[in-house]
Amino acid sequence: MAEKQKLEEQLLSPDYLESNEWKLIKKVEDYAKDRLNTVAHGFDHTERVFQNSLIIGLTEHADLLTLLTAALLHDVGRDIEIAIGADHADASAHEAKDFLKSVNFPVAKIKRVFEAIHGHRSSREGKHAFLESRILSDADKIDSLGAIGIARVFTFGGKINRDVQDTIVYFKKRLDKVMMQLHTDRAKRMAEERYNYCVSYLKRIEEETANIK
Amino acid sequence: MAEKQKLEEQLLSPDYLESNEWKLIKKVEDYAKDRLNTVAHGFDHTERVFQNSLIIGLTEHADLLTLLTAALLHDVGRDIEIAIGADHADASAHEAKDFLKSVNFPVAKIKRVFEAIHGHRSSREGKHAFLESRILSDADKIDSLGAIGIARVFTFGGKINRDVQDTIVYFKKRLDKVMMQLHTDRAKRMAEERYNYCVSYLKRIEEETANIK
Numbered sequence: 237m238a239e240k241q242k243l244e245e246q247l248l249s250p251d252y253l254e255s256n257e258w259k260l261i262k263k264v265e266d267y268a269k270d271r272l273n274t275v276a277h278g279f280d281h282t283e284r285v286f287q288n289s290l291i292i293g294l295t296e297h298a299d300l301l302t303l304l305t306a307a308l309l310h311d312v313g314r315d316i317e318i319a320i321g322a323d324h325a326d327a328s329a330h331e332a333k334d335f336l337k338s339v340n341f342p343v344a345k346i347k348r349v350f351e352a353i354h355g356h357r358s359s360r361e362g363k364h365a366f367l368e369s370r371i372l373s374d375a376d377k378i379d380s381l382g383a384i385g386i387a388r389v390f391t392f393g394g395k396i397n398r399d400v401q402d403t404i405v406y407f408k409k410r411l412d413k414v415m416m417q418l419h420t421d422r423a424k425r426m427a428e429e430r431y432n433y434c435v436s437y438l439k440r441i442e443e444e445t446a447n448i449k
Numbered sequence: 450m451a452e453k454q455k456l457e458e459q460l461l462s463p464d465y466l467e468s469n470e471w472k473l474i475k476k477v478e479d480y481a482k483d484r485l486n487t488v489a490h491g492f493d494h495t496e497r498v499f500q501n502s503l504i505i506g507l508t509e510h511a512d513l514l515t516l517l518t519a520a521l522l523h524d525v526g527r528d529i530e531i532a533i534g535a536d537h538a539d540a541s542a543h544e545a546k547d548f549l550k551s552v553n554f555p556v557a558k559i560k561r562v563f564e565a566i567h568g569h570r571s572s573r574e575g576k577h578a579f580l581e582s583r584i585l586s587d588a589d590k591i592d593s594l595g596a597i598g599i600a601r602v603f604t605f606g607g608k609i610n611r612d613v614q615d616t617i618v619y620f621k622k623r624l625d626k627v628m629m630q631l632h633t634d635r636a637k638r639m640a641e642e643r644y645n646y647c648v649s650y651l652k653r654i655e656e657e658t659a660n661i662k
Binding site for chain 1: 487488489491493494497595597599603604605606607610611612613614616617653657658
């Protein structure tokens with residue numbers, strides 16, 4: 237309980253970043269807001285990944301400027317993936333790097349932001365060489381679980397023309413994979429109850445759709 | 450309990466239709482299977498509307514050949530709505546009529562099937578002049594509730610490029626409207642627990658997405 241209380245106090249206080257760092261974060265946030273517009277990865281998703289990153293980052297003593305910047309920019313290239321098929325993690329990392337140079341972001345940290353974003357795609361699992369990269373990956377995955385994860389997986393399914401039944405099959409497989417891909421203990425604690433909710437949701441779908449025959 | 454047991458026995462026995470009627474239903478089913486391919490209104494949705502129609506229809510002593518045929522064909526024009534923007538209830542009703550003529554369906558019942566399908570669109574509420582039309586509308590609405598309803602509303606949202614947040618707003622409004630549009634007591638009993646599940650799901654989304662700020 238003491239740990240939880242301490243964390244909540246930290247979350248409510250902006251002292252975990254210097255004021256010049258907050259100014260940079262604000263610039264990054266404005267840029268991200270402007271660039272995020274796809275149906276299942278809009279700015280609301282990025283806001284939640286930011287929040288999850290902050291919670292895990294404070295617990296794990298991460299470099300918060302690197303981590304929160306990477307969280308804000310991790311999906312800015314989604315529209316490029318949709319438009320021309322380029323990998324969105326690649327596209328986002330390159331776009332982030334160019335933007336951060338333009339606002340005089342600390343050069344040594346641009347490299348870390350680039351690598352964290354580049355590595356956040358699920359298929360690149362196991363390539364998280366440093367803490368902030370692992371936390372971004374965890375924070376992103378938590379948002380694919382729970383009631384919001386259900387809303388997002390079906391919305392994305394419809395967007396790519398995948399029908400309800402195929403998304404159910406996909407989601408079932410994905411759930412267990414996500415749980416195995418989590419790195420930090422904090423993320424595992426955040427994920428557990430959301431995972432259980434998804435499992436009971438899928439069980440309920442089966443019951444509702446089983447015909448009396 | 451006696452009522453429920455009797456209903457289950459009826460559902461498991463095919464005696465509620467004559468054998469020549471079953472042959473017609475089989476033809477209709479094959480046709481529908483072939484024509485249904487959109488992401489949130491595929492044949493699985495139609496199968497559930499068929500099943501819901503059968504349960505309500507047996508309780509309400511409906512004309513089952515009319516009702517089940519209308520259930521199987523109620524969405525066959527969905528792809529025409531997507532392709533050229535024509536109202537899918539119109540398109541489905543006309544397509545159903547032409548198909549039923551071609552398989553020598555009883556002429557007097559074609560008219561009823563046409564009208565039931567034509568009236569099943571939500572925006573035409575209140576125009577259900579006869580029992581089978583009301584039951585089809587109820588059976589269709591039940592499939593927009595519960596865990597399967599959640600899966601369908603987000604899939605459809607993604608398909609029409611509506612983002613997660615906008616679908617949540619849409620779904621909240623829609624839920625109460627659907628409950629008020631139900632006609633039969635049997636459907637109301639089937640809908641109640643599914644409605645409650647959706648309400649608790651939306652509450653959970655709110656909790657998950659509320660930031661500590």
